[in-house]
Amino acid sequence: MPDIGLGKGRIIMYTIQTLNKISAVGIKRFDPACYTITDAAENPDAIMVRSAAMHDMEFGSNLLAIARAGAGTNNIPVDRCAEAGICVFNTPGANANAVKELVLTGLLLSSRKIPQAIAWAQSLEHEEGIGKLVEKGKSQFAGPELKGKTLGIIGLGAIGALVANAAIALGMQVVGTDPFLSVGAALRLNPAVKIAKDADGVYAAADYLTIHVPFNNDTKGMINAETISKMKDGVRVLNYARGELVNDDDMLAALASGKVTCYCTDFPNAKTCHAEGVVATPHLGASTPESEENCASMAAEELISYLETGNIRNSVNLPNAEMQAVGNKVCILHQNVPAMISTVTAVAGNAGVNIENMVNASRKSYAYTMLDIPETVTEEMLDQIRAIDGVIRVRLIAK
Secondary structure, three states, X not given: OOOEEEOOOOOOOEEEEEOOOOOHHHHOOOOOOOEEEEOOOOOOOEEEEOOOOOOOOOOOOOOOEEEEOOOOOOOOOHHHHHHOOOEEEOOOOOOHHHHHHHHHHHHHHHHHOHHHHHHHHHOOOOOOOHHHHHHHHHHHHOOOXXXXXXXXXXXXXXXXXHHHHHHHHOOOEEEEEOOOOOHHHHHHOOOOOEEOOOXXXXXXXXXXXXXXXXXXXXXXXXXXXXXXXXXXXXXXEEEOOOHHHEOHHHHHHHHHHOOEEEEEEOOOOOOOOOOOOEEEOOOOOOOOHHHHHHHHHHHHHHHHHHHHHOOEOOEOOOOOEOOXXXXXXXXXXXXXXXXXXXXXXXXXXXXXXXXXXXXXXXXXXXXXXXXXXXXXXXXXXXXXXXOOOOEEEEEEEEO
């Protein structure tokens, strides 16, 4: 499909490929008069994905965007996509409540030895006098209450903030840290949540520690022998963010020594799935019908907005930018380099068109410029912009 979109009232067909089963609630967001949804497409205009691995995929020339129905994008080659002018979206906050509830479950599982207690109770099936055996054996599963204990939180974004507020409601003390804490996120926090200046302050205070940060080069293995040594003896650690955030060997050593009492993870592997002191669940964080519907709906809306209006919201690899255009909208993805704007506007001036409005946003090496032009935009003008050194992709959203 050419890099031309038609505005409201004019029909253009887009092909959306789904790589996983996507909630029907999200699929219904697409107008069937404008979108074809399929799990088999040679050169789709956009892709919706949940967990399918995409790093080895070859992308067609039509591909404009990929929407991940979830928060993490480790299964998507986001850097390669940026180089090709493919916008990658995620759905921050759409599954936050589901993960929050699982974290609260993890707090209780880690405290009260509930998995072990259930397994022991089931083992009594063929015993006589089960009632007496229960009363005699229950003490081995005793554990502390949450009330009055301190929950440390690394990462106070959409999920971390919900966990913090819920823990306060349970009577816990909460201390958290987040170097990227936004004003909006801070305002959503219960005033009783204490903010530490760095992670070390959280490690030292926490009876329970939960991590809610993305996985990247800076956070890989952030919970390791060194950071564990800064924690209280007997701390309980919860990881419902990404498995790679925790060094498994160091965690198992800490469990064996008693430094860590329990490790709850939603990302079991060969080392942790049956290890003593580990409570492993099979990546259940977002496995609720509500979460899947929320993520699919949000991903669909992001794709629809980008394809039909050029607006970018919740991109993980390109700048976020929005503009309401009166006329034709020229959308330009380009390198974030000097003189790009003046060069683009000079092309528009030479073409004899007026720029009614303009938005420019940047993100590290990349930038996105949108021009609102009331006159007809010719293919010759678009080709001249495409020919500018550093321009990656040009689209016209015709009025």
